[in-house]
Amino acid sequence: MLRSELVEYLADFLAIEQYKDYAPNGLQVEGKAEIKHIVTGVTACQALLDKAVELQADAILVHHGYFWKSESPEITGFKQKRIKTLLVNDMNLLAYHLPLDGHFELGNNAMLGKLWALEDITPIPGLVRLGRLAKAVPIKNFVEQVSNSLNRQVLHLPGGPDVVQTIAWCSGGAQNYINQAIDWRADVYISGEVSEQTTHIAREAGIHYLAAGHHATERLGIKMLGEHLAEKFNIECHFVDVKNPV
Numbered sequence: 001m002l003r004s005e006l007v008e009y010l011a012d013f014l015a016i017e018q019y020k021d022y023a024p025n026g027l028q029v030e031g032k033a034e035i036k037h038i039v040t041g042v043t044a045c046q047a048l049l050d051k052a053v054e055l056q057a058d059a060i061l062v063h064h065g066y067f068w069k070s071e072s073p074e075i076t077g078f079k080q081k082r083i084k085t086l087l088v089n090d091m092n093l094l095a096y097h098l099p100l101d102g103h104f105e106l107g108n109n110a111m112l113g114k115l116w117a118l119e120d121i122t123p124i125p126g127l128v129r130l131g132r133l134a135k136a137v138p139i140k141n142f143v144e145q146v147s148n149s150l151n152r153q154v155l156h157l158p159g160g161p162d163v164v165q166t167i168a169w170c171s172g173g174a175q176n177y178i179n180q181a182i183d184w185r186a187d188v189y190i191s192g193e194v195s196e197q198t199t200h201i202a203r204e205a206g207i208h209y210l211a212a213g214h215h216a217t218e219r220l221g222i223k224m225l226g227e228h229l230a231e232k233f234n235i236e237c238h239f240v241d242v243k244n245p246v
């Protein structure tokens with residue numbers, strides 16, 4: 001397919017116009033015009049780029065791309081090396097941040113809801129979701145369920161009831177949205193990362209907090225997006241998981 005078709009399709013499919021984001025959503029670095037093979041991954045780090053070169057991909061599709069609002073605009077050091085890798089290999093870089101967290105069918109938050117078999121899912125204004133377990137379970141069992149589902153031991157900061165049913169969650173570095181989860185009376189709030197203050201907020205507001213990993217909670221959306229594109233446009237797509245303990 002043509003790069004232009006892919007960019008146009010994803011802009012529409014992920015409704016990028018609806019999000020105010022910290023980085024550009026869409027084509028970030030332009031490469032060849034024809035795309036037959038895409039590599040997907042969470043972050044456009046050097047290891048992902050090198051693997052994409054090895055696999056002779058025409059495009060890389062990620063959740064965390066480049067050109068964040070907070071970063072300096074100079075293209076030097078590791079950033080120069082990354083961009084050079086793309087340009088020398090005529091490889092496109094496409095990145096979708098918040099639109100991929102929020103997509104109702106295959107976004108990170110939608111996929112986590114499915115992974116934990118949550119029901120009656122309601123979007124809380126913003127990106128946080130609220131759902132319910134089919135039946136209430138001891139918090140210990142739920143922590144184990146989340147750990148097993150993501151293949152890593154999650155960090156549990158206790159504060160809520162012994163038995164839980166109402167779960168709020170938001171992928172990535174969304175620990176500060178714990179306040180929304182409290183307002184919506186969730187028993188548990190799950191995000192990727194954690195701050196020092198999260199411990200105290202959980203204890204004092206009567207909610208459990210689970211730090212389940214930024215990378216771990218954001219693998220599913222980009223992987224599903226690649227599978228969706230492969231099926232819809234009959235192109236080759238490989239998900240490459242560059243391990244990250246955070």
Ligand SMILES: [Zn+2]
Binds near residue numbers: 064172173214218
């Ligand atoms: Zn993220």
